Amino acid sequence: MNISDIIKELDLTVVTDGCDLNRKVDGCYIGDLLSWVMSNAQADNAWLTIMSNINIVAVATLTDVSCIILCEDVSPDEDCVEKANTQGITILKTPLSVFETAVKLGNLL
Amino acid sequence: MNFYYDLHIHSALSPCGDIDMTPNNIVNMSVLKGLDFIAVTDHNSILNLPAIMECAQNTSLTVIPGMEIETSEEVHILSLFPSIDDAFKAYETVKNNSMNIKNKPEIFGHQAIMNSEDVIVDFESTLLVTATKLSIEQVKKLIECNNGVAIPAHIDRNSYSIISNLGTIPDIGFKTIELSKTADITQYNNLGFNIIINSDAHYLEDIFEPVNTINLEEKSAECLISHLKG
Numbered sequence A: 001m002n003i004s005d006i007i008k009e010l011d012l013t014v015v016t017d018g019c020d021l022n023r024k025v026d027g028c029y030i031g032d033l034l035s036w037v038m039s040n041a042q043a044d045n046a047w048l049t050i051m052s053n054i055n056i057v058a059v060a061t062l063t064d065v066s067c068i069i070l071c072e073d074v075s076p077d078e079d080c081v082e083k084a085n086t087q088g089i090t091i092l093k094t095p096l097s098v099f100e101t102a103v104k105l106g107n108l109l
Numbered sequence B: 001m002n003f004y005y006d007l008h009i010h011s012a013l014s015p016c017g018d019i020d021m022t023p024n025n026i027v028n029m030s031v032l033k034g035l036d037f038i039a040v041t042d043h044n045s046i047l048n049l050p051a052i053m054e055c056a057q058n059t060s061l062t063v064i065p066g067m068e069i070e071t072s073e074e075v076h077i078l079s080l081f082p083s084i085d086d087a088f089k090a091y092e093t094v095k096n097n098s099m100n101i102k103n104k105p106e107i108f109g110h111q112a113i114m115n116s117e118d119v120i121v122d123f124e125s126t127l128l129v130t131a132t133k134l135s136i137e138q139v140k141k142l143i144e145c146n147n148g149v150a151i152p153a154h155i156d157r158n159s160y161s162i163i164s165n166l167g168t169i170p171d172i173g174f175k176t177i178e179l180s181k182t183a184d185i186t187q188y189n190n191l192g193f194n195i196i197i198n199s200d201a202h203y204l205e206d207i208f209e210p211v212n213t214i215n216l217e218e219k220s221a222e223c224l225i226s227h228l229k230g
Helices: A003-010 A034-040 A055-063 A078-087 A098-108 B023-032 B049-056 B084-096 B136-145 B162-166 B221-228
Strands: A028-030 A046-049 A067-070 A091-093 B002-009 B037-043 B062-070 B076-080 B112-114 B120-123 B149-152 B176-179 B194-197 B213-215
Touching: A003 A067, A003 A091, A003 A098, A028 A098, A034 A055, A046 A055, A046 A098, A055 A078, A078 A091, B002 B023, B002 B062, B002 B076, B023 B037, B023 B049, B037 B076, B049 B062, B049 B084, B062 B084, B062 B221, B076 B136, B076 B221, B084 B136, B136 B149, B149 B221, B194 B221, B213 B221
Parallel strands: A028 A046, A046 A067, A067 A091, B002 B037, B037 B062, B149 B176, B176 B194
Antiparallel strands: B002 B213, B062 B076, B076 B149, B112 B120
């Protein structure tokens, strides 16, 4: 299962430039406390969150998650998108709640 | 008497702080700008304060020792202390409650410890921009046990602020709140708190001009902290 598959199955919107959509997705981490995510998210996870500030990019880089999925129709801040594009981090979004997104993702992975 | 202040400035010790935020540069820029009081409040650390305070000796500037402590709820609390010894004691507890995640300078930036000649003497290896294991209430108690004042930082922001993370300011005895420079002050005037507005400067040019004043009986850290404790 890679990012492109997940985008299609969950009907996600791609917020960043969309490079590296063939990257595999393995597992999922859910969290909004960035310190917790830094300690616990695993490489290749899809990270589900509602945090939209620029700091999520550094966290994603550190933990090497496959992609960030912003739920509940949250849009990332402009400086966040800019930094994500520079760093090659994929940010996706969905209007679904974190729970609904996780259930759907769980059925796929 | 009215004194000009900027009580939330980051040095090069904070990973987000520019490398030009050296002890001499911060002090000299603040003096040039005509400030009376500054506080250098790095994330969860005080290790550049001795050098900064040494640089400020024999100038017109009073440097208040402080830290920006991140609670377990990921809320930033500004702490200001009457002396470097008080700040150091609080720092020891903050350090012992760290999550001990290692810094990666290529991602977060360098955390440079400097002396009063602006020479880098070491780097802090533990990432400073993380939560500690201390709750808001524990952080407030820690600060006050060490004679300091606890001030919820930049409460108007949509991240790392007590309102963004908790939805409210908990009723545990805060007397002063901090707003960021982009806040609409009128929204916060009637909450019953003292308000201070600081730059949160990570770059030299962002240190405040002499715009915001605080009215004190005398020009001392003790007097300023006593005033902010309400």
